[in-house]
Amino acid sequence: MAKTIGKKDSRAEALREWNKILGLWRVCDKAACRKARACRGNVRACAPVNFARVPEDVQGWFGCLLLAKEDGLSFDEAMTEIEKTPAAEAFRAWHAGGSSFA
């Protein structure tokens, strides 16, 4: 089977990145994902399911980011804005949770 690299995979790649940023692997059913601290499975199938499982505050953090993007802010600007909200603290706590969750 031919390897397809490029546009076709860029969405999956982006999802994989978000999986890491949001720590979605923490709530994944697959032990391989949790072990790798990244999605090892079909990220298109994994990401939406896992996103629904993360704490509301983490979803809120992501929502803030999307809103900031709609407002035309850069990623860094968005981060600065989010820092002013309780979502930033919740997001840090989520990542600081470590492996105790699994």
Ligand SMILES: [Zn+2]
């Ligand atoms: Zn997974």
